Amino acid sequence: MHYTGTIYRPPAEAKTLLLQVTVGCSHDGCTFCSMYKDVPFRIEPIEQIEEDLQESRSVRPDAKRVYLVGGDPFVLSLERLKIIAQKIKEYLPQCETISMYARITNIKTKTTEELKELRSLGINYLYIGIETGHDETLTRIHKGNTADEAVEQCKRLEDAGIAYHGIYLNGLAGHSKGEISAFETAKLFNQLRPKSIGITSLILIPGTDLYQQKLNGEFVEATEFERVQELKYFIEHLETDTKVFANHVSMATPVIGKIPEDKPKMLKVLQDTIDDFDEDELRQYREQLRQL
Incomplete structure (x- = not known):
């Protein structure tokens, strides 16, 4: 199998077959992220992907799920994704789900009819870094989309029948702005x-633009108490039927539950903290973190 650099995949894909179709991130401009800073974006050749699928068939012939590796493989064109999906089905006929990371801008480039076609080929689960619904913060971190654009594009996924997991980055807005975020x-x-919402807490990583902004006094990090209060406020106001x-590991106070039925239990855990x-x-926990 061909893999380049550190391989990132969502926790839920721990047992999933990983197939590298892109390297790096097509955007690579978010100020908080260091994942692909040293890995230029590239698209892997179909010949290599097919070679990896041949190897995969020899070790995981009954694989029901394939995760496409890369910062945002959904940036690939409809035709490229179709070829990849068809090759996966050819070599792994029992595969039911093809998942990957996607940016809001990746969705925007595809028509609803194209999204439906991808869904019919098994591309039916995306991980999307929403980060925050606070436009001021989205602009500051160079995310490349607004909150309204995120809503519009995610609704198009829903119309096409593509499930997705939204990611919220707790603490990203900084000191005193957690409540509005x-x-x-x-x-x-x-x-x-959304099928589910995953929440992580901001870790300022040396070498990122946001870390440098902190050193320059341009960004003030949220306190640990602010982060817990922000999460509590978010869950209090979350009404859609989903799992949270x-x-x-970045969360000093972990909570899991279904909304709305588990909301009281989750809020109690946060209030107890x-x-x-x-x-x-609480800060001691964060300072002891060695990896994410």
Whole structure:
């Protein structure tokens, strides 16, 4: 199998067959991200992909799920994705789901009819970094889309029958702006029907633009208490029927549950943290993190 650099995949894809179809991220401009800084974006040749599928068939002939590796493989054209999906079906006929990361801008370049065609070929689960519904923050981090554009494109996925997992980055708005970020992000998701929402907490990584902004005094990091309060505020205002996974290693207070039925239980866990822990105790957890 051909893999380049560090391979990133969502936690839910831990047992999934990983197929590299792109390297790096086509955008690679988000100020908080360091994942692909040293890996120029490229599209892998079909011959290599087919070679990897031949190898995959020898070890995982009954694979029911394939995850396409790369920062945003959904940037590929309809024709390219069709060829890849058809090759997967040829070599792994039991495959039911092809998943990958996608940007809002990737969806925008495809018509609803094209999305439906991709869905019919098994491309039926996307991971989307929504990050926040707060437009001021989206502009500052150079995300490349607005909150309204995220809603519009995710609705098009829903119309096409493509399921998706939205990712919310807790703490991204910075000190004193967590409440407005939480409210605007809940407002965004309440207009949608995501299969699930994953929540991680901002880690400032040396070498990123956002880390440098902190050093320059241009960005003030949210406190640990602010992050817990932001998450609590988000869950309080989240109404859409979905699952929430705020159990990433970056979360000092992990919570998981279905909305709306598990909301009271989740809020109690967060309130208990606010009542029982101080800032230093919560900060100590973050400072001990060695990997994400």
